[in-house]
Amino acid sequence: MASFLFAAPWLNNPTARQTIRLLVSVGLSGLVAWLTNLQEPGWALITSVIVTQSSITETLSSGRYQMVGTLIGAAVSILPITLLMFHWPLWQSFAVAFVPLAVLASWRPNTRMAVVTLMIATLFPTQDDPYLRPVERVLSILIGVGVSMLVSYVVLHEQARRDAFRNAAATVRKIVDILDHARNRDIDWLGIQDLNDEGAAALRKVQAAVEEARRERWRPLEQRDPMLAALPKALRQLQMDTLVVARAILRAGGQNTTVSRETAAALSAGMMRGFEWIIIRCESEAVTRSGEEYRVAAGVITALPTEEGIDDEIIRFAVHILRTDLISLIRLLGEDDADRS
Template sequence: MMEHDAMTAGAPAAPPPARWAAIRRLLEPRGAEIRQAARLLVSVLLSDLLARAVHLHEPVWSVITSVIVTQSRITQTLTTGRDQIVGTLVGAGAGLFAILLVQTGTMPGWLAFWLALTPLALLAAARPNLRFAAVTLMIVLLFPISGDPFLRPLDRIASILIGVVTSLVVTMFVLHDAARGDVLTASGRLIADIADLLDRALRGELDHDTIETIDEACRTHLQEIYGAVAETRVEGLRVLRRRPDPLLDVLPGLLRRLRGSAVFAARAATEAGELPTVDAALDAERRALARVLSQLSRRCARAARGRRLIAREDAAAVLAVLHPPGPYWSPPMQFTLGMLHDDLERAVRAVWSDGAALPYPEMNKSGG
């Protein structure tokens, strides 16, 4: 027992960074839905406290605005907040005009309301992002408060601005998802779909309709990638610090080209007589593509989880299984597979080097 205690006492303790990382993983809420719910609750609480701190007459509009504006992504919050502010200003202007008509006795309140609402309804039909203008008009005219009627729109504009600003700050800094991980996760899924497409095409299992169905899924992943890349450019005020991310600068374009080459090769493989009659050549190409794409997909998934990247020279070992298509392949398939190999090699080198390897080296100007 004493020997065991001595060994335990002499064992090295876990480094503090590792302990803190483990504690953070335990305390941090899991799941995008839970994080979004927490952000929404924090946004509602802060907007209510701020509205009451500046003594607004109706802080409830700040709370309602924060519920509307707080989104899971910063880009979505920015877009919704912008629409909310512009619509609020337009609606408040229309409300002031209607209040002026009523206060001067030009027309009754109901007629002034409909006169102001009609152009806003037409504006919302033409520009749906300005639908908040009609909502603001209704808030100004249909929910009266005591005091100067011309101060009503200003009070509610202040309430809405507090809700928008609070929502933006909370979305950016409270339990925000790392968009870079989202990019790499979606990239791994796209590469897995490409691997499945090529494997089934080289087995002769696909027709044009099935290829189109798989390609639609690949396009969806590409849209997710581009959306997440846009998110990385604004999260954590990175747009102000202008920190470059070489991998995210080139990865979407590389994967778009890889998808195009894979679909082109799959369509060519469905044509009669394009696949080689020698089974060994067909199986070797299929296994080589499956191996490289599988490693590339796993690499993206591992990078999305924040694991340390391996050395750049290992990319050459991954690509060593790819060989130029030989004479067993038809000329069209030699061309399409060669193009596919080139695009796959660029993607592998970019991911393995974390974007340090240029995917398209500049041509030597002295060489013509």
């Protein structure tokens, strides 16, 4: 039954996965708050809803802001509570602490939870010791944040490696589009830049997924998954090379003397086979970490064309650096490092 549940296709839906994480987080927060006998367990549940995000990175960031703001607010609330015990008017006591916290929240918006904590500890009456209210508020936040982080690590996390390689394949497809349009000269430089912006957006997703993967485990990513760790840098270099090649081709204009049609066709076909292999490898790594025999990658590298036959020095140089970095990426994806996970 359990194996069927975790193999269910609907679990690939990000909305379904996040819904399950959120429900588990709220349920566990409520259970822990009940076991610790908090007078107001609702704050722990509210915190778990706010903190539990779709990625570990976002959960850690949200939890940090919640904790810092709550601790500041709880510490500052001691002042108005003390003033109230000396029979100061409520709103005057509250204003003494509220004004500096409002300035702090305006300067550092991530600390605005301090203002919320101050209001809860000061403006809501209690029959118990008034100093217990900020303490309970801190305990509630600790429970909500702690449970949310645990759930983010354990329950159906988003598998950043999968997302990284899927977006890597999308990035390479954009690179191929740029080279195709530049070769056909059916688009101007501004159009090339628009395509590059789309590729850059996909590359940013790769970088975000890699950063997420770094937080999934304590062991450094470079040790447990060197292929994934080096992926963004290799893609970024290939993307920059592509712009150089596209610029060089467009600069040559319609001159037929720079590259013969036969040479251009062979060069393009050989390069595209290398790019297609990279796309297939990235998509396969997104499904399962199986590695690849290095001799397969070596065969792909051997089949890549050289820049011989290109008279234009600028285009020859641009194609050379593109080929060099293309080989580096193929070698990276050809390494069988599946046993390091």
